[in-house]
Amino acid sequence: MIKIFNDLKNELEEFKPIKEGVVTMYVCGVTVYDDPHLGHARSAVSFDLIRKYFEYKGYRVKYVMNYTDVDDKMISRANERGITIYQLAQENIAKYEEMQRGLFIKSPTVKPRATDEIPDMIKVIKKLEKKGFTYGSKGSVYFDTSKMENYKGLFMKKEISDQETEEDQYTQSEFAEDKKNLEDFVLWKKEKPGEPSWDSPWGKGRPGWHIECSVMAMKYLGKTVDIHGGGKDLKRPHHQNEIAQSESSTGKTFVNYWMHNGFLNIDNTKMSKSLGNFISLMDMLKNHSGVFLRYYLVNSYYQRPINFSMDKMDQSLQNLKKIQRFYKKLNDYSTANAEGSTIKGILEHRNQIKQFKKQFLDAMDTDFNSPKAMGYLFSIINYLNKSIFIKDNQITLEMKEDLIAFLDGIDSFLGFINPQIKEEQDESGSIWKERFDKLTNSILDFRKEAKINKNFELADQIRDLLINTGIKISDQGNDYTWEVD
Numbered sequence: 001m002i003k004i005f006n007d008l009k010n011e012l013e014e015f016k017p018i019k020e021g022v023v024t025m026y027v028c029g030v031t032v033y034d035d036p037h038l039g040h041a042r043s044a045v046s047f048d049l050i051r052k053y054f055e056y057k058g059y060r061v062k063y064v065m066n067y068t069d070v071d072d073k074m075i076s077r078a079n080e081r082g083i084t085i086y087q088l089a090q091e092n093i094a095k096y097e098e099m100q101r102g103l104f105i106k107s108p109t110v111k112p113r114a115t116d117e118i119p120d121m122i123k124v125i126k127k128l129e130k131k132g133f134t135y136g137s138k139g140s141v142y143f144d145t146s147k148m149e150n151y152k153g154l155f156m157k158k159e160i161s162d163q164e165t166e167e168d169q170y171t172q173s174e175f176a177e178d179k180k181n182l183e184d185f186v187l188w189k190k191e192k193p194g195e196p197s198w199d200s201p202w203g204k205g206r207p208g209w210h211i212e213c214s215v216m217a218m219k220y221l222g223k224t225v226d227i228h229g230g231g232k233d234l235k236r237p238h239h240q241n242e243i244a245q246s247e248s249s250t251g252k253t254f255v256n257y258w259m260h261n262g263f264l265n266i267d268n269t270k271m272s273k274s275l276g277n278f279i280s281l282m283d284m285l286k287n288h289s290g291v292f293l294r295y296y297l298v299n300s301y302y303q304r305p306i307n308f309s310m311d312k313m314d315q316s317l318q319n320l321k322k323i324q325r326f327y328k329k330l331n332d333y334s335t336a337n338a339e340g341s342t343i344k345g346i347l348e349h350r351n352q353i354k355q356f357k358k359q360f361l362d363a364m365d366t367d368f369n370s371p372k373a374m375g376y377l378f379s380i381i382n383y384l385n386k387s388i389f390i391k392d393n394q395i396t397l398e399m400k401e402d403l404i405a406f407l408d409g410i411d412s413f414l415g416f417i418n419p420q421i422k423e424e425q426d427e428s429g430s431i432w433k434e435r436f437d438k439l440t441n442s443i444l445d446f447r448k449e450a451k452i453n454k455n456f457e458l459a460d461q462i463r464d465l466l467i468n469t470g471i472k473i474s475d476q477g478n479d480y481t482w483e484v485d
Helices: 038-056 072-081 085-102 118-130 166-171 209-221 232-250 281-287 290-298 310-332 343-365 370-389 397-414 419-452 456-468
Strands: 003-006 011-014 022-027 060-065 134-137 140-143 185-190 205-207 225-231 255-261 264-266 306-308 471-476 479-484
Touching (some): 022 038, 038 060, 038 225, 038 255, 038 264, 038 397, 085 281, 118 205, 185 232, 306 310, 310 370, 310 397, 370 397, 456 471
Parallel strands (some): 022 060
Antiparallel strands (some): 471 479
8 A cells, every 4th residue: 555645634544546456746946047956856856756656556657747848047048048948958958868767767648848838738727717717917818816715825834945936936026916816826827029929819928837837737647637747936826826726627537646756956955957066967967977976866755855075975975886786796695595595594584584574665666765665675685695605505596586576676776786787777778768759850840941842732642641650749840749649
């Protein structure tokens, strides 16, 4: 039985999925205005571990993680560089997904981009408008928080953020006078000079940040989602506002379990691009293996902050090497038979190992407490090193194979016990992906040339061919984005 600490209720609860055997998960993704940093990796690895543990336990997981590809930071950075937000997003999404592969993070089931979902956002805003939850002010549309009971009570134990969000800047500074209530938040922002905009019933503009995640979660996972995750700084106002607009729109509970990961800190301060204290993840992956960085991040309880230091990195590397040496030694152990060993001794070893395995899984079942689980993994390693390998005692072939199967099983979500498999996956996967990406981009560049030359029939044939092979294409004039559907 898996238990989850539900941040909305501040209590540990038994996990009961909406549909038996299936888990729906939505995790707030990154705003793709810059390179990914180690803080992004902390969140990505935490929820990848949780997703894969559900799969290990036999669940089928539908996992959605979005890309925010339009907001103030995106627009500002694109303008600085003299490119479109579309080009900026393309560049940084590619880097983010390279980071995911480097850390052996499984690709989300769906990776929606906010700009692709704007028509659905307009539909939800119109629905809220019809129900009386909105009002217009100076060309923008706001959600009236006074219309929702207990709005202020959502996520009452607020985490103090060290930086304002875009929404804080938009609704609590020079725009405060545009609102009926201080807590009201924008659903549709009026057009500003020099910014990208879309047509809507309220005039040209763009969606607010909060409505983006609500719409993408409900579109791909349904009106009620099992689990919604994100960083602790998103509790208020982002997740608070997601609940308000989603439940006001549908009349149903939006999310059953809310989960939030702790920050990755530098000198006890949250790692942040705006604070200038971030560590580029691509630089880290040049100096450290993805397997090691994954181990470093998994070895902390997802809810708690990690205070980064090189001293801790060095100790983590030694611990990882100990795990991997043990795995190799166990596989190479050639005297695994019962000859010369007493039945009593064999039973003692079997029972002790069985107990450690149970404690490992109990820790993971209790809100995915990976560091506590790792303690029991080291208990197995220390026990066998002292009681079997050093003393040259013998265990049965059955015990050896059972333990190897257990280690291989938990490595499906830990991702660092057997380095050989990871190295082979990384090498073969990256080579073939590079070739696949190059081929797809070449085909789409040829299609782009056909569109420029007004050979629309050929362009449509190429599009249909790629769609039929499972490639989703999003056109932006003559430019494009694509992903494997």
